[in-house]
Amino acid sequence: MIVRILGEGQWTVTDEQLPTLNTLDAAVEAAVEAEDQSSFSNTLSALLDAVRTGGEPLPDESLEDSDLILPPSDATLEEVRELLNDDGLIPG
């Protein structure tokens, strides 16, 4: 499975790693819903670290789309909310 961290690139993660990532992702989502900025920053950085350390980086020239996309490491709650809004942050 391919995971992209926005602003950083793509990683391949194995199926065994998915449950861990899903748990961390659920925590991030809960923080977004609770509008808790500090919990959001902590859970997001834990999730991104898990991808970076557990995954295998995809070469720059690969042209594969990702199964999962994660917000940039320095994203704010506001930015993630905009990201989830179709007309939001993604240009074009």
Add this chain to the structure above:
Amino acid sequence: MTLMKRISLIFRAKADKALDRAEDPRETLDYSYKRQLELLTKVRRGVADVATSRKRVELQGAQLKQQSDKLTEQAQKALSMGREDLAREALTRKSALTSQMSDLQAQQAQLQGEEEKLTLASQRLQAKVESFRTQKETIKAQYTAAEAQTRINEAFSGISEEMGDVGMAVQRAEDKTAQMQARAGAIDELIASGALDDASSINRGDDISRELEAMSSQSDVESELAALKAGSAPQALEQSDSTPPAQVEATPVSEPRKEEGQS
């Protein structure tokens, strides 16, 4: 649905929308490639903009550092002349500069981070654009329009996701740079208005230096006077006496200017 899934679906929807634009899928390839090159130019410009901003902040930091060092010297000088009040004033002004300086340092670090991120983004995009160009030519040469569709979809979704990502990174960097520029502009204005450098402008001189200079020339006069009174004048004359004979030998014409007459 999880957060990561939702974000990836939004990216995919954007890519699909972009893909529908052309009638012949092979035109999509050329159109997309053109947009990729445009984006690449935009990222590079973004890197340059951030670098310019960072250099400006660095320059301001250096200016403030210079002013702050000068205030420290003034404080030392004032203290050595027994003027604690002046030293206190210089240090008070210095502490105002110190907070500005740490603010600038934080900005500089942030801009440095943006610059590095964008540089990497531009390298990634460059590699992907290059590989897209190769695939595009293969697809165009080997497949009919109908057959090409699937291959195009594959290549296209990968690159368009990258383009969405990089486009977003450029946008974020531009927003941050604009904020920094505004703050840097405010500091420039502050420096220009004299609020910061009133005490330490290098060219103009300031109230603290004027007072220190006045005190030091006063004390020079006093100490010279004291030296004369104490009878150390003959020694000074002796020293200058040793030079005229040499000069006379070298140049028979009398010297129009005498060193000891100056001060």
